[in-house]
Amino acid sequence: MAQVELIMPKMGESIIEATILKWVKQVGDKVEVDETILEIATDKVDSEVPSPVDGVIQEILFAENDTVEIGKVIAIIATEGEEAIPQATPSVAQSTTTSTTSAEPVTASPQTAVAETPLTQTVQVASEGRFYSPLVRNMAKKEQISQAELDRVPGTGLNGRVTKKDMLKYLKSRTAPATNGSVKPQPTKTAPSPTTTATPSPVAASVNGAVEIVEMDRMRKLIADHMVMSKHTSPHVTSFVEVDVTNIVNWRNKIKGDFQQKYGEKITFTPIFMEAVTRALRDFPMVNVSVDDNKILVKKNINIGMATALPSGNLIVPVIKNADQLNLVGLTKQVNDLAGRARKNKLKPEEIQDGTFTLTNVGTFGNVMGTPIINQPQVAILAVGAIRKKPAVVETEYGDLIAVRQMMFLSLSYDHRVVDGFLGGSFLRRVGDYLEQFDPDQQI
Numbered sequence: 001m002a003q004v005e006l007i008m009p010k011m012g013e014s015i016i017e018a019t020i021l022k023w024v025k026q027v028g029d030k031v032e033v034d035e036t037i038l039e040i041a042t043d044k045v046d047s048e049v050p051s052p053v054d055g056v057i058q059e060i061l062f063a064e065n066d067t068v069e070i071g072k073v074i075a076i077i078a079t080e081g082e083e084a085i086p087q088a089t090p091s092v093a094q095s096t097t098t099s100t101t102s103a104e105p106v107t108a109s110p111q112t113a114v115a116e117t118p119l120t121q122t123v124q125v126a127s128e129g130r131f132y133s134p135l136v137r138n139m140a141k142k143e144q145i146s147q148a149e150l151d152r153v154p155g156t157g158l159n160g161r162v163t164k165k166d167m168l169k170y171l172k173s174r175t176a177p178a179t180n181g182s183v184k185p186q187p188t189k190t191a192p193s194p195t196t197t198a199t200p201s202p203v204a205a206s207v208n209g210a211v212e213i214v215e216m217d218r219m220r221k222l223i224a225d226h227m228v229m230s231k232h233t234s235p236h237v238t239s240f241v242e243v244d245v246t247n248i249v250n251w252r253n254k255i256k257g258d259f260q261q262k263y264g265e266k267i268t269f270t271p272i273f274m275e276a277v278t279r280a281l282r283d284f285p286m287v288n289v290s291v292d293d294n295k296i297l298v299k300k301n302i303n304i305g306m307a308t309a310l311p312s313g314n315l316i317v318p319v320i321k322n323a324d325q326l327n328l329v330g331l332t333k334q335v336n337d338l339a340g341r342a343r344k345n346k347l348k349p350e351e352i353q354d355g356t357f358t359l360t361n362v363g364t365f366g367n368v369m370g371t372p373i374i375n376q377p378q379v380a381i382l383a384v385g386a387i388r389k390k391p392a393v394v395e396t397e398y399g400d401l402i403a404v405r406q407m408m409f410l411s412l413s414y415d416h417r418v419v420d421g422f423l424g425g426s427f428l429r430r431v432g433d434y435l436e437q438f439d440p441d442q443q444i
Contacts, residue, residue: 004053006037006075008068009349018042019067019218020074029057037075041218047349055079056187067164117208139167145198147358230376234415238371239425243432245387246406247440250437259444263329270306270361271331273384276434277359278302284427288356290377296418305355305375306335308342309364316342317375319355329444363387369409379415380424382431384408 008018021039023030031051038049059076062068140150153170155162216224252267259267281288281302291295302324305317318338323331341347357378362370363386370383385408392405410432414424 002079002421004055004079005073006049006052006077007298008040008070008072008074009047009049010070010353015040015042015070015353017067017069020048020062020064022064023060024048025051025057027057027060031055031057031077042140042222046219046345049074053077053079065163065342067112067235110355131351135262136162136167139164139171143171145397145425217312217314219312223314227373228374230373231377234374234379235417236371236374236413237416237419237421237424238411238413239411239421239428240369240411241428241432242409243435244392244405245269245408245435247438248435249387249406251438251440251442255444259332261443263332265332265336267327267328267332268335269384270359271328272438273361273382273435274304274306274320274335274359275328276431277304277357277382279434280427280430281357282324283430284423286423287380287414287427289379289418290356291379291415291418299391300358301354303354303356305352305358305378307358307360307372307375308339310343310345316347317355317358318342318347318351318354319353321354334378358382359384363408369411372409372413376412376416379417379419380427381413382413382428383413385410 018040019042021041023038025035025037031037032054033052034050036048037051037057040047040049054055055077057075058078060074061076062072062074068074125374136150143151151161153162153166248269252269252272256267259265281298285298286296288299288302290299293409301322303319303321304323305319307317309313309315318341320326320331320338322333323334326334338347338351355375355378356434358375358381360372360381360383362371362372362383366386368385370385370386372381372383374381387406387408390407391402392407394401394403394405412424412428412431
């Protein structure tokens with residue numbers, strides 16, 4: 001009987017692990033090619049993992065709510081029409097199994113079937129019946145945590161199971177290794193320098209009957225972690241310009257009906273802004289980069305991420321690949337398609353990865369400007385504000401006049417490690433120039 005390993009797929013740049021939300025198929029269930037086997041999630045996207053072959057689920061190696069590294073084997077599928085003997089799906093208290101991992105998923109052909117050596121399940125159980133994954137056991141061993149102390153670690157997984165995050169949180173607050181269940185002071189390894197300052201502990205919030213406690217959902221927790229990481233990684237600087245987009249507004253109002261009739265798409269301002277951004281990135285390629293230690297990685301492809309609000313209030317950033325190679329019609333189709341599927345949770349993993357620059361439209365919420373946080377590992381993000389009618393000075397052949405114009409603010413947050421004020425300010429001004437130079441007589 002041939003077997004195929006189902007691998008935890010790569011979900012995006014800088015993503016090293018994903019959480020199993022739900023097993024759609026169980027041990028013994030038949031699956032067809034491209035049929036969904038499980039649902040997974042990262043800090044960027046929820047996604048479905050399809051079957052690479054026709055077969056039967058022989059073994060499930062991780063439980064729901066487990067966080068699994070990219071490239072790990074998460075299930076075994078029996079192929080060649082031979083059904084596997086059904087066995088119990090690992091409970092939430094049981095964790096990983098020992099298995100051979102592969103960097104790439106196995107293809108669907110019989111020639112790629114892996115060896116038939118069965119995978120032996122290893123379950124770590126405490127004296128009181130509590131289960132621990134090998135990862136948690138290894139962390140405890142490395143940090144010299146005794147069994148008695150490990151049994152006292154609070155678990156947030158289902159049925160009180162201890163997860164990797166629980167261990168990391170516990171280790172941050174732990175001051176000394178435990179021996180025989182007792183905690184002893186740990187000697188200081190190095191003396192702090194005179195300039196070292198202690199980080200104050202967060203003050204506990206005062207809670208009374210007038211306070212409602214709302215638990216963060218999984219995606220909000222992940223977004224929060226990603227935002228804090230970005231601020232710790234990059235020294236943020238934000239520059240602003242105000243631009244006159246009257247020509248753009250008048251042109252869109254004039255052609256939007258014909259545009260939808262001709263192309264079957266509603267044209268918004270977003271693809272117009274995106275077109276200006278791609279032109280400016282070609283002019284200033286050192287904004288289209290990322291940082292790797294002391295090296296600057298200049299990206300040859302211009303892949304624009306667009307921050308999209310979800311019905312839950314969270315955000316996701318689908319990416320338009322090679323956006324500089326698309327005309328306004330192509331950009332419109334891509335923007336509408338990705339935004340629509342993002343709101344329905346239908347994005348594919350590859351559609352939220354490899355972005356090199358991000359655009360966020362804070363004007364959608366009526367905001368005139370914003371100071372967005374950089375979407376790592378990128379080095380810049382542009383926010384476009386609400387378009388408002390304002391009196392402005394207009395230069396004419398008869399002299400300067402005051403006129404009502406459609407004005408908006410652009411704000412660029414950039415990583416000051418590699419983007420200085422001159423580069424960031426020049427790039428932002430170039431985006432504004434392209435918007436102001438928009439041809440109101442162009443045909444669709």
